Amino acid sequence: MKKYILTGTLAALLTLGGLSVPALAGPEDVVVENAWSRASIGMNRPGAAYMTIRNTSDEPVTLIGLTTPLAMMPEIHETKTNAEGVSSMSPAGEIVIAPGESIALEPGGLHAMLMRLQEPMTEGDTFPLTLLFDDGGEVTVEVPILGIAARGPED
Amino acid sequence: MRRRAILGYGAAVVGAVALMLFVGWWRVDGPGAPAPVGQLTVALTEMDFRLTDHEGNVVGPEALIGRPTMAFFGFTYCPDVCPTTLSDISGWLDDLGDEADEMNVVFITVDPERDTVETMAEYVGYFHPAIRGWTGPEEQIARVADGFRATYVRVPTESGDYTMNHTASVFLFAASGRFVTMIDYHEPREFAVPKIRRALEEETEGAT
Ligand SMILES: [Cu+2]
Numbered sequence: 001m002k003k004y005i006l007t008g009t010l011a012a013l014l015t016l017g018g019l020s021v022p023a024l025a026g027p028e029d030v031v032v033e034n035a036w037s038r039a040s041i042g043m044n045r046p047g048a049a050y051m052t053i054r055n056t057s058d059e060p061v062t063l064i065g066l067t068t069p070l071a072m073m074p075e076i077h078e079t080k081t082n083a084e085g086v087s088s089m090s091p092a093g094e095i096v097i098a099p100g101e102s103i104a105l106e107p108g109g110l111h112a113m114l115m116r117l118q119e120p121m122t123e124g125d126t127f128p129l130t131l132l133f134d135d136g137g138e139v140t141v142e143v144p145i146l147g148i149a150a151r152g153p154e155d
Numbered sequence: 156m157r158r159r160a161i162l163g164y165g166a167a168v169v170g171a172v173a174l175m176l177f178v179g180w181w182r183v184d185g186p187g188a189p190a191p192v193g194q195l196t197v198a199l200t201e202m203d204f205r206l207t208d209h210e211g212n213v214v215g216p217e218a219l220i221g222r223p224t225m226a227f228f229g230f231t232y233c234p235d236v237c238p239t240t241l242s243d244i245s246g247w248l249d250d251l252g253d254e255a256d257e258m259n260v261v262f263i264t265v266d267p268e269r270d271t272v273e274t275m276a277e278y279v280g281y282f283h284p285a286i287r288g289w290t291g292p293e294e295q296i297a298r299v300a301d302g303f304r305a306t307y308v309r310v311p312t313e314s315g316d317y318t319m320n321h322t323a324s325v326f327l328f329a330a331s332g333r334f335v336t337m338i339d340y341h342e343p344r345e346f347a348v349p350k351i352r353r354a355l356e357e358e359t360e361g362a363t
Contacts (some may be wrong), residue, residue, distance in 0.1 A: 038238055041231070041277060046314070048234040073314050079235050081340045086306055087236045087323035091313075107239035108341045114234075115314040148281040151242045 029057035030097075032131070032141040034153040037114075039145050040121040047071065047114035047121050049129060049143050050153070054102035062134040063095040063103075066112055070127040073115035079108050089113070094134065107151075121145045195304040199224065199332035202302035206263070206291035209276040214289060216302070216332070223335075223354045224259040224328040228305050230266035230319050231278040236340065240323060243347070245283035250348050254355060260285045265307035265321045267296055329357035 035051035066074035078092040130140040202216040229237035264270035275288030305322035323340035335354040
């Protein structure tokens with residue numbers, strides 16, 4: 001909460017100071033490529049979706065969350081594997097993408113974790129996934145659902 | 156006077172080198188060495204557990220002796236690591252072709268509460284046909300993990316469910332049951348496939 005207020009104050013100060021406020025992150029600033037996901041078995045298991053998110057603008061963009069009609073709790077997660085070979089998953093928090101840079105959501109790293117599925121993920125279907133940015137901008141991508149054993153967007 | 160100083164200096168250098176060597180030994184081979192899981196994995200012949208495969212057969216470590224084995228841990232509610240490992244393994248098996256026919260490939264659940272025999276059967280059906288799914292009572296799973304020196308822990312999630320943190324490496328054993336090596340999670344195919352060949356090749360020499 002505090003951080004939110006601070007950010008708001010900072011933005012207000014910057015505006016008063018005559019500095020330009022970054023434009024809303026929109027389809028023209030953020031390019032999503034190679035989105036894919038795996039089919040689910042039923043609705044009890046969480047799903048995962050992968051993609052590359054590229055910031056084509058000259059300002060950093062901050063990815064703060066996800067929404068999709070497919071899942072009640074979509075969230076960016078990160079899988080980490082420690083020195084002993086033990087893998088764990090946790091919410092990745094906000095992700096800043098520098099101007100001209102891209103981040104990869106790929107197996108074993110960042111992923112869009114789709115918790116509480118509202119319907120099964122069926123191979124051959126697609127679903128809309130909306131990426132939310134801290135400045136209120138959003139980008140919606142249609143994610144193809146591939147087979148359970150898919151290894152990448154080309155499978 | 157001067158000679159003594161040089162001697163003293165020399166002794167200090169020798170001492171320092173000896174200390175460095177000792178510290179190096181201590182950290183790399185000695186008691187201070189980190190204990191990578193794989194170095195401690197026991198032979199299948201030294202393990203003792205009873206599980207059920209996805210077709211309902213009672214299985215134990217002896218079911219794996221006589222053929223090289225590739226085994227790993229996971230759970231079917233795992234959205235990222237496990238399907239990825241299963242697809243990786245399916246890809247390695249495709250690369251090996253006929254060579255892989257004489258190999259045991261076993262996926263052992265660390266979540267027996269949700270992964271029943273039926274659940275395992277449905278799940279492994281989506282991957283390479285060589286992959287077998289093993290489940291069983293929690294205390295038996297614990298014994299398997301202990302022999303492999305693998306770990307797993309149940310972690311609650313914000314969605315009210317739970318997930319499992321677990322060893323994601325793939326373990327390779329020779330036909331004799333001797334532990335050969337591990338393939339780390341996400342190891343590139345060009346490293347993984349030769350490791351599997353090594354386990355396959357020990358089939359003849361490792362028969363004890
Ligand atoms: Cu996740």
